[in-house]
Amino acid sequence: MSNRFGVTRLTSALAGILAAGLILSGCAGGEGGRQTDSAGVSFGASIEEYQSAFKNIQPIKLRLQTDGPEGSLSNVGREQWAKAIVKWSGGKIGFEFGYSNSFAPASTEWAAALADGRIDVGYFLPYYTPDDFPALSALSNATFLDGNRPLSTLVSTGWVTETTFRRPEYVEEAEQRGIHILTLAPSANIPGIFCTKERTSLTDFQGVPISASGKGRFDELKSLGFTPQSIAFTELYEAIQRGVVSCGSTVPSALDTIGAVQLVPYAIADPQASLVGFPNYLAVGKAAWDSLPLVARQLMFDRLDVFLxxxxxxxxxxxxxxxxxxxxxxxxxxxLGDDARQALLARNNDLLNDLAGQGADTKSFVAARDKWNAIVNEQLYPDVTSSLEEFFTAKAYETVDVQPFVDAFFKQVLLKNRPS
Incomplete structure (x- = not known):
């Protein structure tokens, strides 16, 4: 079978041999392996400079999976990023889209699909497979530090990505499993509880079945009296319809993707006590990434500005x-009601102590969160003081220029990881 790079597509077994370094590899084109590498370009290179650098590069095609149908808001970042890469490469890089998770339907298999080549580019959710990614899952379990404020998504994108790249165990864990992380995908900034009827107190929550993913979420929900069920968001619609759960512990974007918004219209997102979030990384299969010429890797990195x-x-x-x-x-x-808020705050404090006891550097988590909270809420956007509901109801988000954040994020976090 001819692969997307014009050479025979690697079988999983052969890919494993290549990953082990037993034979020379490459699926980025050329006869029998990796293309002859090209000279790179400087950060900030113009489109003309990039297209000139691609002149002698053989065509490359990458399989990119999205969770929504073509043109949906859930795909915009990835679709526009891919479009920019096609343009800046002079058409030398192309993409085959797996819309609505058509390459790997279950979110629990996305990591494996990136590693074995079913997906070249897509989202990576380490908390769905904590046994494979214990360090990254521990980091995921600290994301209750973000809070539920209008600009929490900027704060979390900053501190979680900085932490991921600053400490070697996170990147190494992903690379050993065949995944190269590009950046954290901005979160939906409302990691909440979404129910079929209004519930806010411990009494309301007692014994109510709710979907959950990740140990941190399970422990938090149990502390509130819920009965958590391990259900991936891709399976949540059916679970709600069949009455398997009465609430979903997820984010609005996931509910929108699966068409379940109106099924659970009663949302709980407390400004003082937050649940563990669901950090998704934009990632590339390591075998595909390593086989790309330098200029291709640099372009995919540089145009993360468009994605973000x-x-x-x-x-x-x-x-x-x-x-x-x-x-x-x-x-x-x-x-949350007062009793539920106090219960969740206490559980989150215990969770942070548990993570520290397991070896996680929780002091650095808090320091990074505080750093990015200051950058976002004090330096860049001090005038955003509305509540979460007011911010979105009044469309105040339309007045927020995200470019200063993207510039700061590149300068302080991403540029250290630019391919060279």
């Missing part, structure tokens, strides 16, 4: 649309 800018804008639009729809269905965003 478009993704952040789309996330805000999706949240605003989600809020409009749940209000139309009689719901809205509510804080």
């Amino acid at each position: 800018t478009e993704e952040l804008k789309a996330r805000s639009k999706r949240n605003a649309d989600w809020l409009r729809r749940i209000k139309a269905a009689g719901g809205g965003i509510r804080p």
